[in-house]
Amino acid sequence: MCLMLDSPDTTPAARDVLLGLLRKAGPGRRGEMALALSDTVRAAATAGARARAARDGRDADAEIRRLLLGEALASAVEAKLAGR
Secondary structure, three states, rough: OOOHHHHHHHOHHHHHHHHHHHHHHHHHHHHHHHHHHHHHHHHHHHHHHHHHHHHHOOOHHHHHHHHHOOOHHHHHHHHHHHHH
């Protein structure tokens, strides 16, 4: 397991407690936690993309596709959508 837990606002004792809790959680629970974090980050990124698109007068759905899929795949999706 490779965790980057060195943080200027976390003491070594607090880091050790966190690592102990993560180890006790087991792989299934850690997987659930990772997926939940991914959902949270995706929701925050989507909200930010919608706000930026509204501010700049761009298509919010296109911005979100670019954010989530990357430029190349989003461009391919845009081309498919345009051909409907």
